[in-house]
Amino acid sequence: MSDRLHAIRFTVNGEGRAVQVPPMKRLLDVLREDLHLTGTKEGCGEGECGACSVLLNGDLVNSCLVPVAQADGAAIDTVEGLGADERLHAVQRAFLECGGAQCGMCTPGMLVASAHLLRKNPRPDLAAIREGLNGNLCRCTGYMRIFEAVERAVSSTSANGASEGRG
Amino acid sequence: MPQEKIVGQPMLRKEGVAKVCGRAQYIDDLTLPEMLYGATVRSSIARGRILGIEFGEGIPWDEFVIVTATDIPGDNEIALINHDWPCLAAEFVNHPEEPIVLLAHRDRHLLPKAVAAARVSYEEWPAVFTIEESERGEPVVWGEDNVFKSFLMEKGDVDAMWAGADLIVEGDYATGAQEHLYIENNGAIAAFSPEEGLTVWGSLQCPFYVHKSLVKLTGLAEEKVRIVQVETGGAFGGKEDYPSMIGAHAALLAMKSGKPVKIAYDRAEDMAATTKRHPSRVRHRTAVTRDGKLLGAEIEIALDGGAYSTLSATVLSRATIHAGGPYFWPSIRVRSKAFATNCPPHGAFRGFGAPQSLFAIERHMDHVAEALGLAPDELRRRNFLKTGQTTTTGQEIKENIDLDALMGRALKESGYHAKRGRFARQNAGSGMKKKGIGLASFLHGSGFTGSGERYLNSLAAMDVTTEGKPRVLVSSTEFGQGTNTILCQIAAETLGIDYEAVEMGPPDTSVVPNTGPTVASRTSMVVGKLVHSAAVGLKQTLLTSGLLQEGYTTGEFVAAARTYVAQHGALRAESRYQAPPGVHWDDQRYRGEAYAAYAWAVYVAEVTVDLATCGVEVDDFVAVQEVGRVLNPVLAGGQIEGGVAQGIGYALYEKVVLQNGHMANNQMTNYIMPTAEDVPPIHVFFEEIPFGYGAFGAKGIGELPHDGPAPAILNAIRDATGVGFRAITLLPEDLFVELAVREPVAEAAL
Ligand code: FES
Ligand code: FES
Numbered sequence: 001m002s003d004r005l006h007a008i009r010f011t012v013n014g015e016g017r018a019v020q021v022p023p024m025k026r027l028l029d030v031l032r033e034d035l036h037l038t039g040t041k042e043g044c045g046e047g048e049c050g051a052c053s054v055l056l057n058g059d060l061v062n063s064c065l066v067p068v069a070q071a072d073g074a075a076i077d078t079v080e081g082l083g084a085d086e087r088l089h090a091v092q093r094a095f096l097e098c099g100g101a102q103c104g105m106c107t108p109g110m111l112v113a114s115a116h117l118l119r120k121n122p123r124p125d126l127a128a129i130r131e132g133l134n135g136n137l138c139r140c141t142g143y144m145r146i147f148e149a150v151e152r153a154v155s156s157t158s159a160n161g162a163s164e165g166r167g
Numbered sequence: 168m169p170q171e172k173i174v175g176q177p178m179l180r181k182e183g184v185a186k187v188c189g190r191a192q193y194i195d196d197l198t199l200p201e202m203l204y205g206a207t208v209r210s211s212i213a214r215g216r217i218l219g220i221e222f223g224e225g226i227p228w229d230e231f232v233i234v235t236a237t238d239i240p241g242d243n244e245i246a247l248i249n250h251d252w253p254c255l256a257a258e259f260v261n262h263p264e265e266p267i268v269l270l271a272h273r274d275r276h277l278l279p280k281a282v283a284a285a286r287v288s289y290e291e292w293p294a295v296f297t298i299e300e301s302e303r304g305e306p307v308v309w310g311e312d313n314v315f316k317s318f319l320m321e322k323g324d325v326d327a328m329w330a331g332a333d334l335i336v337e338g339d340y341a342t343g344a345q346e347h348l349y350i351e352n353n354g355a356i357a358a359f360s361p362e363e364g365l366t367v368w369g370s371l372q373c374p375f376y377v378h379k380s381l382v383k384l385t386g387l388a389e390e391k392v393r394i395v396q397v398e399t400g401g402a403f404g405g406k407e408d409y410p411s412m413i414g415a416h417a418a419l420l421a422m423k424s425g426k427p428v429k430i431a432y433d434r435a436e437d438m439a440a441t442t443k444r445h446p447s448r449v450r451h452r453t454a455v456t457r458d459g460k461l462l463g464a465e466i467e468i469a470l471d472g473g474a475y476s477t478l479s480a481t482v483l484s485r486a487t488i489h490a491g492g493p494y495f496w497p498s499i500r501v502r503s504k505a506f507a508t509n510c511p512p513h514g515a516f517r518g519f520g521a522p523q524s525l526f527a528i529e530r531h532m533d534h535v536a537e538a539l540g541l542a543p544d545e546l547r548r549r550n551f552l553k554t555g556q557t558t559t560t561g562q563e564i565k566e567n568i569d570l571d572a573l574m575g576r577a578l579k580e581s582g583y584h585a586k587r588g589r590f591a592r593q594n595a596g597s598g599m600k601k602k603g604i605g606l607a608s609f610l611h612g613s614g615f616t617g618s619g620e621r622y623l624n625s626l627a628a629m630d631v632t633t634e635g636k637p638r639v640l641v642s643s644t645e646f647g648q649g650t651n652t653i654l655c656q657i658a659a660e661t662l663g664i665d666y667e668a669v670e671m672g673p674p675d676t677s678v679v680p681n682t683g684p685t686v687a688s689r690t691s692m693v694v695g696k697l698v699h700s701a702a703v704g705l706k707q708t709l710l711t712s713g714l715l716q717e718g719y720t721t722g723e724f725v726a727a728a729r730t731y732v733a734q735h736g737a738l739r740a741e742s743r744y745q746a747p748p749g750v751h752w753d754d755q756r757y758r759g760e761a762y763a764a765y766a767w768a769v770y771v772a773e774v775t776v777d778l779a780t781c782g783v784e785v786d787d788f789v790a791v792q793e794v795g796r797v798l799n800p801v802l803a804g805g806q807i808e809g810g811v812a813q814g815i816g817y818a819l820y821e822k823v824v825l826q827n828g829h830m831a832n833n834q835m836t837n838y839i840m841p842t843a844e845d846v847p848p849i850h851v852f853f854e855e856i857p858f859g860y861g862a863f864g865a866k867g868i869g870e871l872p873h874d875g876p877a878p879a880i881l882n883a884i885r886d887a888t889g890v891g892f893r894a895i896t897l898l899p900e901d902l903f904v905e906l907a908v909r910e911p912v913a914e915a916a917l
Contacts (some may be wrong), residue, residue, distance in 0.1 A: 084188045099177075143846050
């Protein structure tokens with residue numbers, strides 16, 4: 001692994017950013033250490049748990065497996081870009097109301113995966129929700145309330161016409 | 168139902184918005200100025216003498232802070248029950264992964280190389296790795312006989328009872344270790360200066376456990392040690408004792424370097440080095456009459472406690488008390504032992520010994536039923552404990568309980584009888600997919616065992632901020648179960664103000680009183696009650712001060728509280744634990760009121776077993792329980808569902824492979840927990856019978872759901888295949904050995 005620093009430019013949550021980092025540094029570490037976006041979590045560091053899920057040019061990826069060089073010029077979306085406080089994204093609000101977040105450690109990745117699922121498939125049935133979230137492990141909830149939250153986000157977005165916030 | 172407006176309602180999780188916005192700060196999200204990163208050099212062997220430590224080539228060692236046992240200012244021990252667990256191995260190692268040397272450096276990414284370059288040489292000694300090897304005492308690796316603790320619990324005349332039996336049924340059962348697999352690994356940050364003392368921030372359950380341990384380790388005065396819990400990403404018991412270890416390690420590095428030090432384990436280290444659920448072996452011998460009355464039993468329990476005694480004595484105690492299940496035994500004898508092995512110490516895990524012994528009794532009850540020609544639900548019904556009867560410890564059940572009704576509800580919600588008949592007919596066909604349905608009924612004691620709550624002598628408080636906002640001050644911590652939310656609900660309801668107006672004080676030992684550890688399903692029932700009393704005190708003070716009149720609004724309350732603080736400097740009320748009346752416990756004979764209250768449940772699992780692949784799928788799950796008053800239906804439901812999913816993992820997925828004491832599958836790629844596609848629909852039902860001495864009628868809830876799934880699922884597999892498996896974790900390869908090698912046959916009764 002080369003320790004020489006490279007200039008990497010990308011868009012994070014809609015904002016242009018530039019960092020000087022070793023090209024093989026994990027996107028996860030660049031987000032957390034260099035950009036101080038600690039919403040994205042590390043659960044396993046080997047692509048199993050999905051706690052580190054972000055969108056890379058709209059695709060759901062495990063940021064622990066992505067060398068930052070691969071993200072040069074890309075658009076990255078993290079949980080911090082979904083929405084906040086008064087402007088919660090529909091999935092954030094639904095997770096809050098349904099009890100989809102307990103310890104909250106899987107939650108950022110789970111939310112990014114849920115928002116991604118709803119973008120690809122605005123009306124997923126339960127089987128599609130289970131499949132869409134099967135790369136994101138949750139040890140606390142037993143998943144029932146996460147499924148319910150995604151279903152509620154579907155009905156709230158269809159009732160409101162569109163989801164609030166970004167994502 | 169009572170008329171409360173906040174308690175019993177699905178109030179939103181207090182820290183929920185921070186969590187869904189990704190703003191909640193966990194230990195690895197925090198950085199202090201000039202902070203170093205710490206790492207641990209661990210034993211590569213199971214047992215032996217340390218001969219030397221060599222700091223190998225290619226590492227700028229002079230840039231590293233290096234700590235060994237000789238740097239420990241106080242006692243080299245993690246203080247729990249006994250004094251046998253070293254913070255750092257000095258001369259001997261007793262298990263793989265035992266910590267020996269600590270390293271710290273500014274560059275986090277340099278540490279793995281340095282750990283690899285620090286080589287410890289050993290004189291290797293023989294070791295024991297299983298209950299059986301430890302039992303034989305070849306060699307003795309702990310104390311006189313490898314036994315950490317043993318209990319003998321006896322009720323009635325067991326020896327005379329056998330003569331009256333129509334049938335005697337025996338069975339051996341076993342359970343494996345289980346990894347907590349909280350999604351956030353263990354981590355801690357420590358900072359030290361001679362003036363300020365030591366502060367440790369950590370992902371942890373029990374701030375005062377860490378406090379006690381670090382006072383002994385550092386020799387600092389109690390007020391010079393401060394422990395702060397930060398947002399904790401799941402625990403399940405796994406952050407009950409181990410944070411004292413990792414907190415101690417960070418503290419030693421910080422004290423030596425004078426800089427803040429963070430230690431954050433990665434997944435592989437967390438899985439290999441931290442505690443797991445105790446493996447068990449349970450033997451049953453049961454006497455019954457022809458008409459299905461239990462006469463008596465002899466039960467032998469053995470737990471593998473790992474290399475140091477840690478919490479094994481209390482885990483064994485709970486296993487012992489729960490061994491008879493929710494049944495009336497005229498006579499019973501339970502002998503139990505926790506053995507030392509040269510595996511990393513086993514520790515607390517949701518259920519704390521009860522899942523092990525309840526797995527055994529609930530599998531065994533199905534074998535007894537079969538031997539008698541009775542349906543599994545019928546045998547249980549004929550023996551359920553009733554109000555006024557006594558438990559295995561001789562405790563009279565004074566609560567109003569109705570296990571028959573719980574069973575009825577579980578059978579109805581699951582369609583048990585209709586499905587059982589239908590599956591039997593379908594399974595007679597030649598299809599390779601066999602369906603089955605099974606149940607388990609069980610109990611879980613709320614709070615510390617016996618005199619435990621009295622010894623803890625917990626203190627809770629409430630105060631108000633200068634803005635007049637009431638705060639709950641407890642050492643009970645939030646790690647997903649909902650502590651913050653339910654305690655604020657209780658406080659708000661009692662104060663008669665809006666839920667949003669109440670906040671939690673910081674979980675910081677320099678601010679909050681010692682409310683005891685956040686374990687043993689005690690937070691809602693025991694701590695909730697203390698918060699309730701403190702809130703009553705706060706309200707009384709304001710009402711008698713004349714600043715507040717009955718019929719007040721939230722705004723008026725806050726204004727009055729603000730004025731009171733301005734006038735008097737502070738407004739605070741405290742409440743100390745008082746045992747409910749009639750709670751007596753004899754620690755020597757293990758007789759009396761083991762728990763102030765019990766939660767009760769009947770769970771039903773429906774499975775499909777594929778004879779071609781030997782795979783098992785859980786298709787549907789019904790969980791009916793009585794946990795007293797439900798304080799928050801969303802959080803309570805989530806506790807049950809999460810516990811059931813962990814129980815499914817325990818039964819069918821999660822096998823800890825120990826090789827010479829070392830966890831061989833310490834990765835999420837080869838230690839498999841249930842995913843979103845693995846869990847069945849989990850239907851949760853509560854029967855609510857308020858408990859007179861819990862906050863608004865609440866009893867314990869957190870651990871209960873881990874007790875039932877494993878036996879219910881294995882009973883369902885027996886229904887599907889005719890084979891009664893007696894050990895978990897039950898993987899497809901284990902099914903293959905039984906199902907492929909011989910035709911499925913109903914097993915012999917005896
Ligand atoms: S941390 Fe990336 S998948 Fe687990
Ligand atoms: S909420 Fe804790 S891991 Fe999902």
